[in-house]
Amino acid sequence: MARIWRFGANVNTDQIVPGRYAPYMLKNEDDLRKYPFIEARPEFASTVRPGDLIIAGPNFGCGSSREYAPLALKMVGVGAIIAPLFARIFYRNALNLGIPLFEADLTDQLEDGQEVEFNAETGVIIADGRTIQLPPPPEWMREVWREGGIVPFYRKYRRFPGAASV
Amino acid sequence: MGQTLAEQILSHAAGKPVSAGERIVARVDLAMMHDSISPSIIKILHQELGADQVWDRDRVAVVVDHVAPAATIQTAEHQQALRRWVRQQQITHFFDVGRGISHAVLVEEGLARPGMLILGSDSHSTAYGAVGAFGTGMGSTDMALALATGQTWLRVPETVRILARGRFRPGVGAKDLGLRVARLIGADGAAYQSVEWHGVEELSVSERMTLATLSIELGGEAGIIPPTGPGWEEHAAQRGITVPPWLRVEEGARYSRTVEVDLDTLEPQISVPHSVDNVRDLSELGRVEVDVVYIGTCTNGHANDMAAAARILKGRKVARGVRLLVVPASSEALRQATADGTLATLLEAGATIGTPGCGACIGRHMGVLAPGEVCLFTGNRNFRGRMGSPEAQIYLASPEVAAATAVLGYIAHPAEVIG
Ligand code: SF4
Numbered sequence: 001m002a003r004i005w006r007f008g009a010n011v012n013t014d015q016i017v018p019g020r021y022a023p024y025m026l027k028n029e030d031d032l033r034k035y036p037f038i039e040a041r042p043e044f045a046s047t048v049r050p051g052d053l054i055i056a057g058p059n060f061g062c063g064s065s066r067e068y069a070p071l072a073l074k075m076v077g078v079g080a081i082i083a084p085l086f087a088r089i090f091y092r093n094a095l096n097l098g099i100p101l102f103e104a105d106l107t108d109q110l111e112d113g114q115e116v117e118f119n120a121e122t123g124v125i126i127a128d129g130r131t132i133q134l135p136p137p138p139e140w141m142r143e144v145w146r147e148g149g150i151v152p153f154y155r156k157y158r159r160f161p162g163a164a165s166v
Numbered sequence: 167m168g169q170t171l172a173e174q175i176l177s178h179a180a181g182k183p184v185s186a187g188e189r190i191v192a193r194v195d196l197a198m199m200h201d202s203i204s205p206s207i208i209k210i211l212h213q214e215l216g217a218d219q220v221w222d223r224d225r226v227a228v229v230v231d232h233v234a235p236a237a238t239i240q241t242a243e244h245q246q247a248l249r250r251w252v253r254q255q256q257i258t259h260f261f262d263v264g265r266g267i268s269h270a271v272l273v274e275e276g277l278a279r280p281g282m283l284i285l286g287s288d289s290h291s292t293a294y295g296a297v298g299a300f301g302t303g304m305g306s307t308d309m310a311l312a313l314a315t316g317q318t319w320l321r322v323p324e325t326v327r328i329l330a331r332g333r334f335r336p337g338v339g340a341k342d343l344g345l346r347v348a349r350l351i352g353a354d355g356a357a358y359q360s361v362e363w364h365g366v367e368e369l370s371v372s373e374r375m376t377l378a379t380l381s382i383e384l385g386g387e388a389g390i391i392p393p394t395g396p397g398w399e400e401h402a403a404q405r406g407i408t409v410p411p412w413l414r415v416e417e418g419a420r421y422s423r424t425v426e427v428d429l430d431t432l433e434p435q436i437s438v439p440h441s442v443d444n445v446r447d448l449s450e451l452g453r454v455e456v457d458v459v460y461i462g463t464c465t466n467g468h469a470n471d472m473a474a475a476a477r478i479l480k481g482r483k484v485a486r487g488v489r490l491l492v493v494p495a496s497s498e499a500l501r502q503a504t505a506d507g508t509l510a511t512l513l514e515a516g517a518t519i520g521t522p523g524c525g526a527c528i529g530r531h532m533g534v535l536a537p538g539e540v541c542l543f544t545g546n547r548n549f550r551g552r553m554g555s556p557e558a559q560i561y562l563a564s565p566e567v568a569a570a571t572a573v574l575g576y577i578a579h580p581a582e583v584i585g
Contacts, residue, residue: 018529023206064303
């Protein structure tokens with residue numbers, strides 16, 4: 001089972017990981033796993049379980065280009081992030097790291113703390129016996145997920161997803 | 167059919183005509199990385215991608231600006247390793263502690279030029295739109311891929327056109343226009359799109375940087391001001407820069423929407439905690455007392471910004487109990503402020519001057535806020551916790567409002583000070 005972590009609109013990268021906790025500022029990069037939502041939801045980092053889902057309002061991940069924001073979410077095992085609109089840089093960074101993102105607004109369908117079943121491959125959520133089908137992401141994006149991120153993808157294919165090299 | 171400036175630049179970078187909605191692979195003209203993100207880019211480049219060298223040492227710019235000078239042993243070690251890497255890779259364009267904020271430096275040096283595709287390890291890389299470039303921010307992995315290959319992949323964005331009409335009133339300027347647009351279209355109003363700013367030919371390149379950097383606060387992928395008009399010509403002439411013949415505003419270019427702003431009636435705008443698009447007219451704001459006034463950043467820390475503040479501070483003193491921190495965007499801005507007397511005016515008023523760079527903009531050093539403190543900030547983000555304590559309050563406004571606020575101790579219209 002996956003737990004739902006519900007957030008509002010315009011969650012910015014300073015909320016996900018404040019600049020003070022950048023790997024640049026840390027002795028040990030692995031400590032980054034302690035800091036996702038350190039101020040916005042202080043209980044998040046210590047209680048999130050691998051596979052849990054973040055659902056949020058529009059413009060998730062707005063703000064800075066810090067890849068350590070989605071990286072911190074990946075380190076604690078976030079299973080997918082679902083929001084009606086992602087900020088562009090965050091979207092790229094999360095995709096590059098292989099974190100599944102789905103564009104859908106579930107904030108008034110699911111409760112914070114609710115336990116659901118989730119399958120990232122099919123994009124199906126089962127909540128209290130009710131099935132929610134997420135819109136399927138494009139094939140080029142699934143290609144990147146399958147390889148576990150853009151770096152393994154690029155190492156394998158020597159091209160960018162869905163495109164030939166110039 | 168005409169093309170937007172973003173379509174023209176990305177067509178050039180892709181080597182074929184492209185239009186909004188297409189996914190393309192494009193050649194990168196310049197890649198900027200700064201101290202804060204460089205360690206992770208370098209790690210991905212060498213350890214994960216297995217590349218030994220950057221694709222072109224003349225097309226990479228490295229700037230130490232985010233924690234400059236180093237504040238901790240940790241940041242000092244990272245900067246030491248970065249300097250070693252720069253030597254080993256023989257990077258041509260390296261700007262160390264004190265030269266200033268990456269975006270200001272690349273524009274001043276003439277490295278950022280019209281028609282270029284510029285990637286930066288920083289979301290405010292939209293700044294390069296001030297000189298008619300397509301500048302965009304990317305994360306560490308995208309930057310590392312660009313450094314390894316000289317290429318990137320993008321979806322060609324649609325474009326939101328901003329149409330400013332009329333003339334700014336005294337004490338009102340580019341910052342107020344930028345915040346006004348944030349108020350009109352919201353923090354995601356230009357998500358996945360480029361922003362083109364029209365009707366601002368009179369603005370200097372520094373003032374254009376205010377608009378270009380604020381473009382990301384609208385969600386913009388880029389924020390481009392056409393490289394024309396007196397402000398542009400002065401910048402170009404000083405640096406011998408020419409505009410490529412294929413880059414021009416075209417009749418029939420397709421915009422996803424046009425947002426008009428009437429400058430004749432625009433008042434000073436203020437963004438209240440905790441989001442940039444939470445904007446009102448200054449006249450609608452009640453009395454807000456402040457602890458700190460902070461003038462700086464890539465948005466409003468330029469020579470003209472300090473001079474605008476100095477005009478209001480001249481012969482006056484910072485209010486008791488208020489700290490005025492001024493962090494110039496670059497050493498060049500500081501040099502100019504020294505030469506024209508701005509610096510002396512600021513110091514006489516009681517300002518504290520920091521090392522050119524990002525300063526406390528991201529809450530790491532040089533003016534971090536305590537819980538409960540209220541800051542009037544000329545920067546671009548008032549997110550909770552941005553400048554230090556999450557219990558601090560950050561208000562965004564122009565340098566003129568900042569100066570008036572420093573004198574009176576509460577957020578004030580410049581006219582309250584200079585009449
Ligand atoms: S001044 Fe602030 S917004 Fe600008 S580059 Fe530095 S940290 Fe980013």
